[in-house]
Amino acid sequence: MNNSGDSEPIAPDDLESRLRALGEDLAVPPAPPPAGVARAVRARIESGEPAPRRAVWRPTPRVAAAAVAVLMAVLLGATPQGRAAVVSVLRFAGVEIHVGGAGPLPTGVPSPLPGERRVTLEEARRAVRFPVLVPSALGAPADVRVADGGRVVTLLWPGVRLDEYDGTLGVVWRKELGEPWPDQVSAVGGWWIRQPHGVSYMPSGGGTPRQERVAGPTLIWQHNLVGLRLEGPDLEEAVRIARSVK
Structure with a gap:
């Protein structure tokens, strides 16, 4: 699991393949053929020679850890429950995305x-400390909201929501996804979440996240110091809108 925002996250499938490869590198000495074992035991009994003291194999910490990792990989690959327990975390532009192990989508208003x-x-624009950006592809918003003491500005058009916030101050939104992993969008240097998912707001003063709601497909990117999350359009339209932001 990745817990650092500066490290590249490892998807569950990639983790499993790495662990399996590590298991294949563990050298296990081959056992002697059964017939050879029987002849050696019979000769020792007939000669009256006492049996040698059995050596106890003590694995090194590295080998023991590798063996446990391989066992975990096998178990995770064998059961859907095991694979669902693997959660990778991606932090980007003020959004913390948890991929894997997502529960049912939230209900209610x-x-x-x-x-x-x-x-x-x-x-x-007067209430916040970051530039409020308006995509020229959409024109003037139909509705504008400010929340949490000027921490978030929300611009609304019919069927489209654009949240803007300072993307450098910490986690503002938390998203719970099942698979698949979000798609990287090089055109805007962001991430595309293709499936409906749960999203919670993380209050600026800390404490319990605000009530989770269902979000549709969402594009997340950063423009200079401003974090943006665009919800509503499909990917092609979302990229067109994002590229028109100024």
Whole structure:
């Protein structure tokens, strides 16, 4: 599992293949043929020679750890429950994505973000410490919201939601995904989550995440210091919108 935002995450399938390869490298001395063992035992009994003291094999810590890793890989590959228990974490642009082991999607009506209020675009720009970006592909938003003391600005169009926030201050959103792993989008240097998933808001003062809701396919990227998450369009349209942000 990756716990550092600076390390490249390892997908469960890649982890399993690495562990299996490690197991294949473990050298196990071959056992003697059964007939050879029988002849040696019979000769020792007939000569009256006492049996040699049996040596006890004590694995080195490295070999023991490798053996446990191989066993885990076999178990994880053998059962869906085992594979679902592997969770990889991707942190990017203020979003923490947990891939694998996701439970059922949340139900019910989600609550607003903390302190969420409706404002004009100009009021939003005065209320926050980061630039509020508007994609020219969509034009002026139909609705603008500011939340959590100016930590998040949400721009809304029919069927489209764009959240903006300082992408350098820590985790703002947490997403729970089953497989597959998000797709990297080189056109905007971001990540595309193709499936519906649970998303929670992480309050600026810490504490329990706000009520989880179901999010649709989402594009996450960063423009200078601003983190953005775009929800609603398909991938092609989302990339077109993201590239028009200024």
